Amino acid sequence: MIKDSFIFFSLFIFLFFGCSPEDKVFESTIPFKSLNSDQTGIDFSNSLEYKTQLNIIEYLYYYNGGGVAVGDINNDGLEDIYFSANLLPDRLYLNQGGLKFVDITIESGIKIENSWSNGVNFEDVNLDGFLDIYVTKVSPISSNKSHNLLYINNGDLTFTEMSSEFGLDFSGFSTQATFFDYDRDGDLDMYLLNHAIHTVRSYGTSEKRIESDALSGDKFYENRLNEIEGKFIDVTKKANIYDSPLGYGLAITTTDINDDGWMDIYIGNDFHENDYIYINNKDKTFAESVKKTLSHSTHFTMGVDIADLNSDGRQDIFTTDMMPYDPKIFLKSGGEDEDQVSRIKKEFGFEPQFARNHFHLNRGDGTFSEIALLTKTYATDWSWGVLLQDFDSDGLNDIFITNGIAKRPNDLDYINYLSNVDFTQYNNSRQDEIKKKLIDEMPTLKIPNILFKNLGDLEFEDINKSFVGKPSYSNGAAYSDLDNDGDLDIVLNNLNSNSTILENLSNNKNNSYISLNLKGDKNYAVTRGAKINIFSGEKYWIRENIVTRGFQSSSSHKIYFGLGNISKIDSIVVRWSDGVFQTEKNIDVNQELVINKKSVAKNTIVFDKNPSEFSLNILPFKHKENGFYDYERERLIPERLSYEGPAGVVADFNNDGIEDVFIGGARYQSAKIFLGSKGLNFTPLKIPDFIRDSKYEDVDAATIDIDNDGDLDIYVVSGGSDLKELDENLMDRLYINNGNGSFSRLPISLPLTNGSSVSVYDYNNDGYQDLFIGSRSIPGSYGLSPYSFILKNTKKNSFEIIMKERFGMITDSQWADIDGDLNVDLVMVGDWMPIMILLNKGNDNFVDATDQLGLLQTNGLWNTVLVDDINSDGKIDILAGNAGSNFKWKPDKEKPVKIYLDDYDENLQLDPIIFYDFFGAYVPFASKDKLDKQLPYLKKKFPKYINFSKVNNIKSLTGKSEDKILETNSIYELRSILFINDGEKFIGKPLPKEAQFSSIEDFFFNKGDDSELFYVGNFHQYVTELGASSANPGGVLSDWGHEIENFNTSKFLPLPISLNARKILPVGENNFFVLTNDDYIYVISRD
Missing domain, CATH: 2.60.40 (Immunoglobulin-like)
Structure with a gap:
């Protein structure tokens, strides 16, 4: 038995990363007072001690704690409290007013038993006007034959346990239940959330969701009390609810997610299984829709709540996870999957997960943008319950989070200790000894609860340090105006200490409220x-x-x-x-x-679906990446550079007056030309040279009339981080148009580099178009700047290199006359570099004017640039798309993200070590495990993670001071920005917040009386420590405000939320191609 326990305990451990003074008023903008038991009469404590037969080795959720419910059981206007306990009896307290309570557990008929209780609900199950109580149990670990309990309220402060009579006496691994009317027949049905334990059946592909597990699978019960059955009936399978051994259900709530008037369900799962979103089909069935609804979810979901957090009239979703905010704890804790593990889970059919809190903002179209990184609410440590409510009555919902676990099994030093224990030295008679030793060695740390005050406009202030009080292990939490004074108090169920009532002292001095x-x-x-x-x-x-x-x-x-x-x-x-x-x-x-409720006729329900002014179609071409994993060659890089395509150009290639489209392929995929015809119809054209050149990766393209014959040729940039420097498959290509839309490759020598961008213009005004070819990286040497080129047209179907420089890691470029001297200048953007401008001084002479134009410290992770007169003042402005604010790194000029390039271990390979500011401390971006593999000598220098957690600069890590490093670079800005030209220099104006939700990969500026700025983005190829940038595939900014020099109105484009958009290309009138990486080409049309 103990051998099996150790095996599954080890699996549990490794899944985590492979899978103040008391009783005082806490001064803050939301003042609370922590009341002790002498003040309230509540002396409940959910106390846990080590037991030989029951502990975290035997039961993985041993330290999850208990729940709390509030409700008025005697209809006197005061809400009462029920606490669930794990090893001790549950307790019921009657509210006597003035925050005074009396324990009525025994006289009320609540069972005094020590069977393990988890969740608790007050609900009027039998609809007699009195609140009943439903308690979920973990029956298999209890010594007696326990089951979930339903206490029916007798109306006289006593209860009768009737779970068997009602059909709700489930016996298994239950977490929580929720009651709601799923079929709108006038009674309450019940979803029972259960959780798996680590058995062999809990692992495998997502296809195992169709299996059933009698003890740990979720259950759905339809209320048929008033029908022939006379009780609740299990309709789990009929309702399309998963009841498999994959689900580690810890969180549940209900809401009308799609605003159709029918209640839907959100289920939060721990470990590898995704969260579930069950959309009500209105026919007594549900459709699980998390993939369509969310771009990713929490990895270890523990708590969930749903409310409107940005005052737009739509319900948002917040889920809790376990990312620490203390830099030292963070550096020695497991959490995110390794990149290879994440890839395997994707192949197994699981959707992306990240081990941090998630804030899913409702977009109004049935999808959500995840923005916890933008709002800085993503890291609150080992978090359990989350409550979204207005605790200061200012009209904005705040975020309260409970925290702490008595034993931290994801401590990486502990995991190493566990892996080195020699279990063979312990015979059967010493089993208890080894179990206790393993648990005693597990670290423990109390953590304060956290409150984020909502400041409006998606800004939140962390005020936990000033109000929460002493650190604790708080699990279940509920809000209620317990003293009926017009503000909300909070009740906490704490582990191994007395429960807490936080009295709200706001008293609405400056604000109003209403309670319904x-x-x-x-x-x-x-x-x-x-x-x-x-x-x-x-x-x-x-x-x-x-x-x-x-x-x-x-x-x-x-x-x-x-x-x-x-x-x-x-x-x-x-x-x-x-x-x-x-x-x-x-x-x-x-x-x-x-x-x-009045007896009124049923209204015709008209729901505002925020109908889009755009329709969406698909072009029959799917970009298919060749699947190179950069991080397996370069362990310390922050992103994969091999997922950059497709290239695309819209132009009239066959001179019939209708626009056509060229779409580049990934490696081993042929490029395509689709000839346009009336009605936005397109026909693919077979080009033999494109087929022959399918070995190339097409990363950018542009039209050029190289021979001035009046038709458009195509220049295609080749790239590929999977190749070696100077590989022949990095050669760019130029295809000559034969005049009717067919092309053949021009056999000339072109730059042999890992290209990223091409820009075409006749920079020297000789009547022939010239080129700038930008390069992003040297394969295998992230952080180093490759050569980029300015090519002059020789007028003989060839080019002359007039400039070859390492400008930076170029991602995009554009020619434009910045200084108004009638010579076009060159604007470049890229990674770890500023917005760079080369002024054209004539005679093939270009001068770097980045500093004099005020752009020197604009280094970012720039993806795209658009140069135009945005504010219609006659001067050229610059739009630059960046990684966005919804990003783990939060750089500025005082605390930039830094990359240090050097051969630290002298093995003739450069190592790109990145440092960034994490909640006030500079920390290495790469984990100790990655750094140890890259630089093996560090394993001896930092034998334990606790040693590594003290690293705060490059010298403390490598021994080399910053001034001795071979090459250093910085990032100061990650917001996408409009740089306004004031005639002397450029002034940065960040784009509206919605445009900062994700990376922006491309712009289109529709200039006119009512100018609009279209943008597309998302980038899924950051390593797991950063997470996918997938909160906004595209939008439209409009309504230019001259007084603020920015756009006033922001809308989302109707694109799938998880789309990896790379380019937006206008075609015809009010139509756009959206080119996506490793996906279809979408056609957006304005209706």
């Missing part, structure tokens, strides 16, 4: 899931009547709205869960308002 209590006409179920909108002037707020939130907990049954400084509510619109709308008008603030 919904009453069904004859049916409580119609209130659960109801959606409430409040309107006052131009302000509006939204809530859903959902109580199951956070982690193993359920919050207040009253619907609380903070309203800011308003003095009157114009209207309250309730959409009851049966689809009926009801409006209340002219409501006073600062009150608890009961809204009784």
Whole structure:
């Protein structure tokens, strides 16, 4: 038995990375007071001790803690509290007012047993007007034959346990339940969230989701109390709910995700299984849709809540994970999968996951943009429950997160210790000894809970240090106005210490509120899931009547709205869960308002779907990458440079007056030309030379009339990080147009470099078009600048190199007359380099003017550049697309990201070591494991992760001071920026926040009276430590504001959220091609 326990405990451990003073007022903008048991009468503590037969080795979720529920069990207007316990009895406390409580556990009929409880819900299951209690149990680890419990409220402060009679006496590994009316038949159905344990059945491909597991698979029960069955019936399979051994369910809530009036379900899974989003099909079935809805999710999802966090009237999703914010803890903790593991999981059918909190912003089209990195809410350590509510009544929902685990099994020094234990020295009689030793060696660390105050415009202030108080192990949490004073208090279930009530002392001194209590006409179920909108002037707020939130907990049954400084509510619109709308008008603030459902005719439901003005189609061409994994050759790089295509050009190649399109292929994929015809129809044209040249990787392309014969030839840039420097397959190509749209390759010598960009212009005004060829990298030598070229047209179907320089890691370029002297200049952007400008002084002479134009410290990870007169003042401006603000690195001029290139171990290979600021400390970007493999001598220098966690600069890591490093470079800016030309220099204006959600890979500026800026982006090829940049595949900026010199309006394009867009090309009128990497070509048309 113990051998098996050790095996699965080891699997559990390795999955993590291969898989103040007490009782005081905490001064902050949201003041809370921590109340002790003498003040409240609550003396509950969820205490856990080591037990020989039950511990973290035997049960992996031993330290997950308990839940808490609040609700008014006796209808006296005060919400009462239930705490679930693991090894001790649960406790029920009656609210007596004034934040005083009395323990009524025994007299109420709650079982005094020591079976393991997890989640708890207050719900009126039998619809008699009194809240019942449902408790989920982990039955297989209990000494008695336990099962989930349903306590039916007798209406006299006593309860009768009736789970068997109601069909809800499941016995297995249960986490939490939620009740809602999934079929809108007027009663409450139940989703039961269960969790796997590490058995051989818990591993494998995603295809195992169709298997069933009797103990750990989720369950869905339809309420048939009023039908012939007279109880809840298991309809899991019929409802299309997964009940497999893959699901490690820890988080659950319900919401109307697609705003169609029917409740959907969010399930948060731990470990390798993805979270689930079940969309209600309105026919008693669900469709699991996480791939369509989210671009990625948390890796170890523990808590979830859903609310409107940006005041746009749409519900957003927040899930918690376990990324530390303390640099020292971060450097010695496991978390993210290695890149190879992530790739294998993708091949196994799993969607991307990252071990940090996720903030999914609702885009209004059924998809979400994940922006926790942008809002700086991504790292809160070992986090459990999350509650999204307005704790200071300013009209904005804040974020409260519980924290801490008694034993940290992802400590990397502990993992190394575990791997070196010689289990053979312990015979059967010493099993208990070794188990206890293993657990005692596991690190422990209490962590403060965290509160992010919502400042508006997706800005959040971390105020945990000033209000949360002493560090703890807090798990379940719920909010409620326990003293009915008009602000929300918080109840915490702590591990190995007394539970906590955080009294909110805001008292709404400057803000208003309203608390709603919904009453069904004859049916409580119609209130659960109801959606409430409040309107006052131009302000509006939204809530859903959902109580199951956070982690193993359920919050207040009253619907609380903070309203800011308003003095009157114009209207309250309730959409009851049966689809009926009801409006209340002219409501006073600062009150608890009961809204009784009126017997009104069912309204015609019209939902605002934010219809797009664009339609979407697909061109029958799919770009197929050849699948080179750069990080297997260069361990320390931050991204894969081999996923850059496809190239594309729109032009009239056959001179018929209709635009055609050239699309480049990846290596071993032929480029294509599609000839256009009327009605936006395209026919592929077979080009033999394209087929012969399929061994080349097409990374950029441009049209050029090299021979001035009046038709358009095509210059194609070759690249490929999978090749070696000067490989013959890096040769660029030029295809000559025969006049009817067919092409043949011109046999001339062209640059042999890992190219990235081509720009065409007659820079010397001789009537023939010239070229700039930019290169991004030297294969195998990330960080070094390759040669780029300016080529002059010799007028003989060939080019002369007039400039060959290492400008930087070029990604894009454009010719434009920056200084107005009638000579076109050259603008270049790239990685680890500034916006660079070479002024054309004539006679093939170019001068670097980057510094004099105010662009010297603009180094970024620039992807694209567009040069035009954006603000219509007659001067040329520069638009530059960067990695965006939704990024783990947060550089500025004072704390840049730095790359140090040197041969530290003298093996004739340069090592690119990156440092960045992580919550106030410079830390290495690469993990100790990666650095040890790249530089083996570091393993001796830093034998333990705790030694490595103290590294804070390049010298402390390598022994070399910064001034001795061979080459150093920096990043100061990651936002995409519009650089306004003021006549002397360029002034940077960051693009609107929505355009910072992801990397911008290309622009199109539609200039006119109502100018629009189109952009596309996303980049999935960052290493797992950075995560995929996939929050915004494209958008449109419009409504230029001269007073702010920026765009006022931002819209998203209707593209799949996970798309890797590379180029946007206008074709015809109001149509665009969106070229995507390793995907189809999308056609967007304005309706």
